Amino acid sequence: MPSDFYLKPIIRTNFLGYPRMIEGGFPGKKGTPWENYNLRVIFFIPREYPNVPPKVVRFLPPIFHPNVSKEGNAYFTPSWYPEYGLTQILIDLQILLAKPCIDYFYNKEASELYKNDMEKYNERIKLCPYQKIVFKHDPTYKKYI
Numbered sequence: 001m002p003s004d005f006y007l008k009p010i011i012r013t014n015f016l017g018y019p020r021m022i023e024g025g026f027p028g029k030k031g032t033p034w035e036n037y038n039l040r041v042i043f044f045i046p047r048e049y050p051n052v053p054p055k056v057v058r059f060l061p062p063i064f065h066p067n068v069s070k071e072g073n074a075y076f077t078p079s080w081y082p083e084y085g086l087t088q089i090l091i092d093l094q095i096l097l098a099k100p101c102i103d104y105f106y107n108k109e110a111s112e113l114y115k116n117d118m119e120k121y122n123e124r125i126k127l128c129p130y131q132k133i134v135f136k137h138d139p140t141y142k143k144y145i
Helices: 085-098 108-116 118-126
Strands: 006-013 019-027 038-044 056-059
Touching: 006 085, 019 085, 038 085, 108 118
Parallel strands: none
Antiparallel strands: 006 019, 019 038, 038 056
C-alpha cells in the first residue's frame, strides 16, 4: 500500500473475522483539482467478502464529483476477484477522481459542470473546505451513514 494511503477497521467483525466497516483514505492525485485534499471513504463489507466486493463505498464527508452521489456513494465497477483488495479500490478511486466516467453519473450538477465548464467545476471543488480533512478517526462518522 502506498505510504499516504490507509485502511483501518471501524465496526465489528463478521464470522470470518473481517471487519463489517473499514475506513480508508488517500490523497488527491497531483495535477488535479483534488491534489490538496486528503479523502476518506467507508467500505461496507458484506459477509461474503473477500469473494464479493464491498457493497458500498462512501466518501465521508460527501464530495462534489460526477461519480459520487450527494450522499457520498461512489459509482464505480471494479473487476472484482478476491485478490483485488481494498487498497486497489483506493487507487482506483484516486484515478476516478482525476478522470470521471461521465457515461454514468450520480451527481448531475457535477457531471454537467465537468462536461461544459471545467473552470466552474474546479472552482466548485475548491469551495468545499470540509474536504481538507486530517487522516484520523472521526467519531461523528455515523451522521453520514
